[in-house]
Amino acid sequence: xxxxxxxxxxxxxxxxxxxxxxxxxxxxxxxxxxxxxxxxxxxxxxxxxxxxxxxxxxxxxxxxxxxxxxxxxxxxxxxxxxxxxxxxxxxxxxxxxxxxxxxxxxxxxxxxxxxxxxxxxxxxxxxxxxxxxxxxx
Amino acid sequence: xxxxxxxxxxxxxxxxxxxxxxxxxxxxxxxxxxxxxxxxxxxxxxxxxxxxxxxxxxxxxxxxxxxxxxxxxxxxxxxxxxxxxxxxxxxxxxxxxxxxxxxxxxxxxxxxxxxxxxxxxxxxxxxxxxxxx
Numbered sequence: 643x644x645x646x647x648x649x650x651x652x653x654x655x656x657x658x659x660x661x662x663x664x665x666x667x668x669x670x671x672x673x674x675x676x677x678x679x680x681x682x683x684x685x686x687x688x689x690x691x692x693x694x695x696x697x698x699x700x701x702x703x704x705x706x707x708x709x710x711x712x713x714x715x716x717x718x719x720x721x722x723x724x725x726x727x728x729x730x731x732x733x734x735x736x737x738x739x740x741x742x743x744x745x746x747x748x749x750x751x752x753x754x755x756x757x758x759x760x761x762x763x764x765x766x767x768x769x770x771x772x773x774x775x776x777x778x779x
Numbered sequence: 780x781x782x783x784x785x786x787x788x789x790x791x792x793x794x795x796x797x798x799x800x801x802x803x804x805x806x807x808x809x810x811x812x813x814x815x816x817x818x819x820x821x822x823x824x825x826x827x828x829x830x831x832x833x834x835x836x837x838x839x840x841x842x843x844x845x846x847x848x849x850x851x852x853x854x855x856x857x858x859x860x861x862x863x864x865x866x867x868x869x870x871x872x873x874x875x876x877x878x879x880x881x882x883x884x885x886x887x888x889x890x891x892x893x894x895x896x897x898x899x900x901x902x903x904x905x906x907x908x909x910x911x912x
Contacts, residue, residue, distance in 0.1 A: 720857025
């Protein structure tokens with residue numbers, strides 16, 4: 643089943659607050675083999691994916707949306723950064739479906755997750771293109 | 780930084796082993812089994828365990844941070860995940876190379892075109908970054 647075209651433009655509830663601890667930043671930095679940035683106070687550039695991934699997981703497991711999780715491929719990822727994540731930031735992500743196209747049995751779901759602090763400061767916008775196979779099946 | 784169009788950056792070379800993928804799965808929360816189980820990876824048509832696309836993009840972020848010196852100078856970056864990076868079950872792993880070239884400078888910012896290869900094959904498409912200069 644193709645996804646419902648009315649999903650385009652839909653915004654989802656913000657993800658629960660997540661505090662970027664020094665320890666989590668260190669773990670993420672080490673996992674990519676990088677040196678600590680700014681004495682471990684600043685997170686690596688792709689750190690906001692943690693929040694965006696939570697928002698995308700909520701979307702993909704929402705039974706009303708009807709995405710079959712095992713048929714999803716991460717096709718593209720882009721970030722626009724206002725500032726890097728810093729230790730102590732309390733972050734939340736709000737996902738919107740920007741675009742939805744179906745071609746050759748694949749839904750192409752363009753998502754945008756605004757990652758902000760819980761006090762409303764913009765940190766980054768994560769754009770992900772999710773490819774969902776099975777639309778024509 | 781004072782970059783001009785045509786300025787080349789890198790190459791940066793990174794080794795990726797299965798152990799790195801396990802660490803990254805834990806750090807990022809992405810536990811898709813194609814990144815640790817050959818059985819699941821081959822069942823969906825992959826040659827074997829592959830790196831997370833976001834792991835490869837994290838390596839781009841690491842290269843970019845080194846080139847720019849300050850992650851706060853990065854305004855945007857991203858890529859298409861066009862080819863998987865297969866990571867063998869051995870101690871040597873596989874190598875990912877990242878190079879960049881300055882395509883355009885407009886006074887305020889510079890656009891970098893980034894090439895990411897694994898075994899001489901490009902694994903990311905449209906990999907670009909815009910940095911403040």
